[in-house]
Amino acid sequence: MLLVWMLPGVQAAEQPSEWTEAAVQFTSEGLTLNGTLLLPDTPGPHPAVVLVHGSNSVNREKYRGEAELFARAGIAALIYDKRKDGFASSRSGGRSYDLLAADAGAAVEALRTHPRLNPEHIGLWGISEGAWVASLTASRSDRADFLITVGASGVAPVRQQSWQLVNRLQGQGVSSPGVVEALSDRALRLAVSAGMFAEADYNPLPAFEGVKQPVLAIWGRQDRIEPPLESYRLLKQALEKKSESASYRFFDRAGHNLRSAPDGVQQTEEFPAGYADTMTSWVKHVTSGQASGPQTAGDVPQQGHLSKPGLxxxxxxxxxxxxxxxxxxxxxxxxxxxxxxLRRSRRLRREGAASRGTGPRFGTGGLAAGSGLLTVLGFTVYFGWLMSSGAKHVAPIVGDRPLVWLLLQLLAVITCGAAAVYAFSLRKGSGTGTRMCNGLLLGGVVLFAAWAAYWQLFSL
Structure with missing residues (x-):
């Protein structure tokens, strides 16, 4: 059952006079969600838009800036707190786009009951992952009147994440093909296999193919998080199957979240010029029954590389x-x-044994075991840290790769080299030890070499 409470007069101390704010509650799938409605002070009934979260946001205040753009133009805007269970962290937990789409649909229904809003002109605005959620909501019901997407990706989440990682590494000076391959491909396959990447192979295109409402799709030309050129082409093809009015707009010097970002990496808090007017004038145009056919405005972005399929x-x-x-x-x-x-070496020293003892010495065999152990443990710690941080900070860089990675590569080479020398000494009959110890060491190094090669630790 849907419940809605509007509490007028809930205002910030310095709130502009163009709108008032009201607290909103609505239920979705048994959960009560809270939000804030920014309602223009001008006479209604007003069109309204529900703002849908991206992957890394939970609190409604994240999108207050966008909501105020709409309210200032006479369009009511609802921002609400995203459900937290399984959704607080990007790409983790029990993420379900179906459930998030149900929440957005419930928000639309809540606004349709407000006396100062036009129930026939309640639309959806979704950013990044929210664009997928909003498109899914719109494709399942005609209760939403229009759809605005910002930074929507046309490729699966794991493919988009790989593309982003390549950009992030290259932006920090990492150009080694081996390092890039290990982190943007093999690491993600591991994460998907371990269940750490929910909805990894979600295909966003069927939802867009089912959208009949007018659509405005917006991208920043300097987007480095999702592939804007590929996404534009894929979404355009999908939307044209049913939507009779789809517009596409690109903003120069803007990043993924449509904030000013000349390099696409460091984003400011400023919206690019024309962004607000593009959205608000489009909404007024659509809600007045003047929707036009497909059109594209702004220079289409370029991509230095395409996203990788099959992950x-x-x-x-x-x-x-x-x-x-x-x-x-x-x-x-x-x-x-x-x-x-180590134990054998200490024992021989205590007994004053000759250099040609009967057991394993520390020497090259011990060096192979020790450096191999350090390589695996060091890789595990460093790799885990890179994945948990999204590889945002890999400095210092030496040449074309991180210094830590270079040290791991050096250790891997030392491991295999020391093992080779030790194996050669066994053939000569010197340094012989127990068969079990020798067999375990050399067998372990063979397995180690295959593992290290897979993770590109031997790549130049």
């Missing part, structure tokens, strides 16, 4: 079980061998 296809050796299991086995093997070599 949701995962071979057995790319799965989380295979990779994490391999690293665990390597840690146990190398740690055990290193301790065996």
């Amino acid at each position: 949701h296809t995962i071979a057995w050796y790319q799965t989380a079980w295979a990779q994490l299991g391999t690293m665990l086995v390597l840690v146990v093997l190398f740690l055990g061998c290193w301790m065996a070599f």
